Amino acid sequence: MSELLKGKEVADAINKRSIETVNELKEKGITPALAIFRVGNKESDLSYERGAEKRCEEVGVKVVKYVFDEDVEIEDFYDKLLDANNDPTIHGILVFRPLPKRFDDELLRNSINPYKDVDGCSDLSLAGLFTNKKTGFAPCTAQAAVEILDHYGIEVSGKNVVIIGRSLVIGKPLSMLLLNRNATITICHRKTVDTPLIASKADILVCAAGEPEMVNKNYTNPHQIIVDVGINWNVEKQKICGDVLFDEVEPLVKAITPVPGGVGSVTTSVMVSHVVEACKRGY
Amino acid sequence: MSELLKGKEVADAINKRSIETVNELKEKGITPALAIFRVGNKESDLSYERGAEKRCEEVGVKVVKYVFDEDVEIEDFYDKLLDANNDPTIHGILVFRPLPKRFDDELLRNSINPYKDVDGCSDLSLAGLFTNKKTGFAPCTAQAAVEILDHYGIEVSGKNVVIIGRSLVIGKPLSMLLLNRNATITICHRKTVDTPLIASKADILVCAAGEPEMVNKNYTNPHQIIVDVGINWNVEKQKICGDVLFDEVEPLVKAITPVPGGVGSVTTSVMVSHVVEACKRGY
Numbered sequence: 001m002s003e004l005l006k007g008k009e010v011a012d013a014i015n016k017r018s019i020e021t022v023n024e025l026k027e028k029g030i031t032p033a034l035a036i037f038r039v040g041n042k043e044s045d046l047s048y049e050r051g052a053e054k055r056c057e058e059v060g061v062k063v064v065k066y067v068f069d070e071d072v073e074i075e076d077f078y079d080k081l082l083d084a085n086n087d088p089t090i091h092g093i094l095v096f097r098p099l100p101k102r103f104d105d106e107l108l109r110n111s112i113n114p115y116k117d118v119d120g121c122s123d124l125s126l127a128g129l130f131t132n133k134k135t136g137f138a139p140c141t142a143q144a145a146v147e148i149l150d151h152y153g154i155e156v157s158g159k160n161v162v163i164i165g166r167s168l169v170i171g172k173p174l175s176m177l178l179l180n181r182n183a184t185i186t187i188c189h190r191k192t193v194d195t196p197l198i199a200s201k202a203d204i205l206v207c208a209a210g211e212p213e214m215v216n217k218n219y220t221n222p223h224q225i226i227v228d229v230g231i232n233w234n235v236e237k238q239k240i241c242g243d244v245l246f247d248e249v250e251p252l253v254k255a256i257t258p259v260p261g262g263v264g265s266v267t268t269s270v271m272v273s274h275v276v277e278a279c280k281r282g283y
Numbered sequence: 284m285s286e287l288l289k290g291k292e293v294a295d296a297i298n299k300r301s302i303e304t305v306n307e308l309k310e311k312g313i314t315p316a317l318a319i320f321r322v323g324n325k326e327s328d329l330s331y332e333r334g335a336e337k338r339c340e341e342v343g344v345k346v347v348k349y350v351f352d353e354d355v356e357i358e359d360f361y362d363k364l365l366d367a368n369n370d371p372t373i374h375g376i377l378v379f380r381p382l383p384k385r386f387d388d389e390l391l392r393n394s395i396n397p398y399k400d401v402d403g404c405s406d407l408s409l410a411g412l413f414t415n416k417k418t419g420f421a422p423c424t425a426q427a428a429v430e431i432l433d434h435y436g437i438e439v440s441g442k443n444v445v446i447i448g449r450s451l452v453i454g455k456p457l458s459m460l461l462l463n464r465n466a467t468i469t470i471c472h473r474k475t476v477d478t479p480l481i482a483s484k485a486d487i488l489v490c491a492a493g494e495p496e497m498v499n500k501n502y503t504n505p506h507q508i509i510v511d512v513g514i515n516w517n518v519e520k521q522k523i524c525g526d527v528l529f530d531e532v533e534p535l536v537k538a539i540t541p542v543p544g545g546v547g548s549v550t551t552s553v554m555v556s557h558v559v560e561a562c563k564r565g566y
Contacts, residue, residue: 123410182474
């Protein structure tokens with residue numbers, strides 16, 4: 001029976017810190033505000049948006065929504081984005097990506113005011129991870145994984161951390177975040193030979209491959225801490241599952257984040273804390 | 284007896300490709316040009332500068348030097364840097380860093396026109412490594428290590444690559460360059476527990492710790508390829524040495540780069556190729 005690293009109490013602690021900062025800002029007459037940009041009505045976007053709005057309300061962050069039809073003119077979209085970039089009463093900007101294909105994703109990422117890039121997608125934010133400077137923000141899910149380790153007092157310095165997955169939103173940024181905290185980092189991916197063997201040597205295993213229930217007992221050891229970043233829909237079982245075959249792995253390791261209720265439940269709180277931090281940095 | 288991965292023939296091949304591009308550009312009436320910024324007369328700067336000038340001359344790249352006294356006014360330095368940034372006849376800019384302490388290194392890095400940042404030090408260049416886009420350039424020494432592997436036909440895809448060192452100029456950027464080529468990457472550093480054990484499992488071992496002759500037989504295996512990025516002065520032996528204890532390690536591994544005559548002898552050619560590439564991109 002392993003320790004369950006639940007996300008809720010991590011999120012609560014982050015929210016508590018955010019609320020304290022919001023109260024300090026409000027005393028100065030400042031209310032942190034998030035602008036949400038959404039094109040179309042994708043269910044995943046709407047679901048995240050509902051969560052973000054709820055969290056913002058709890059914390060005391062204002063939300064301004066910019067919602068566009070699927071066939072919005074590119075120019076009209078960017079007009080509004082520029083408005084938000086330049087609006088001193090907006091402190092964070094979240095754009096639901098990917099936008100429709102006619103939008104250039106690289107141009108979009110870098111058209112968001114980097115000081116307001118609370119989702120950590122701009123080149124400046126990514127460079128900040130590299131240089132270990134507080135330029136921009138880390139992508140929220142990568143940051144959420146770190147927050148969970150921190151909250152549960154899991155030391156990463158000198159530990160062998162294996163990350164499965166090398167995406168721009170999790171694998172790569174998380175490798176830099178943990179390297180900056182003195183972990184020894186190994187990044188595995190589709191082309192890696194014998195990932196289970198490598199993973200089974202890890203003190204901390206981060207699963208961010210996006211492969212439902214890929215990580216089974218062969219990836220584990222009894223002292224291991226597993227952070228499961230995967231959020232996948234299991235068609236057969238008709239439920240959300242992670243990258244870890246939970247029922248098999250959970251009894252064999254020291255600690256593990258559940259899915260749902262793990263990393264995913266911390267991400268929104270991280271994003272809102274970035275809005276608050278962006279606001280604080282500006283004043 | 285291992286294969287010696289000498290830098291000279293790699294540099295020659297890079298120069299040959301650069302010369303071909305320079306000739307194409309010259310047919311259009313364009314001469315690639317590098318601006319070198321140096322403050323003071325540090326021997327290491329002067330030595331690199333001499334090498335760069337020689338290489339530029341061979342390849343057909345013009346060099347414009349901006350040399351300042353150690354006590355130059357910050358404003359005067361930046362005036363000239365801005366000139367070079369905006370001068371359409373300058374395609375690459377190399378600033379010898381670190382500058383005297385009163386210069387802010389982060390400001391400096393990001394004051395170089397990113398399209399001319401042939402040494403890959405600006406945030407935009409670092410972000411390009413992250414996103415695997417040709418934004419800016421990779422730091423020259425990191426790129427040189429990759430060029431050596433490529434030249435000698437050493438496949439990195441699916442291989443276990445261990446990098447010792449996590450600096451912004453080698454360890455971190457090289458990890459991204461090799462990850463983008465599908466290597467499985469492990470980054471070790473001062474806080475890593477049992478680096479020799481981890482290194483001894485590597486197919487390819489990159490030594491970039493800056494610790495003279497630290498890597499001994501305990502770090503190796505008979506199938507291993509070693510890239511020694513270290514350039515250190517051995518006081519006792521009164522000669523340049525790498526991070527590898529060469530005489531002990533060389534007979535035990537499959538292939539190794541010598542020091543001197545390895546990675547270091549490729550770096551300048553990479554830098555000059557970046558000037559040529561920057562020029563080509565602009566036209």
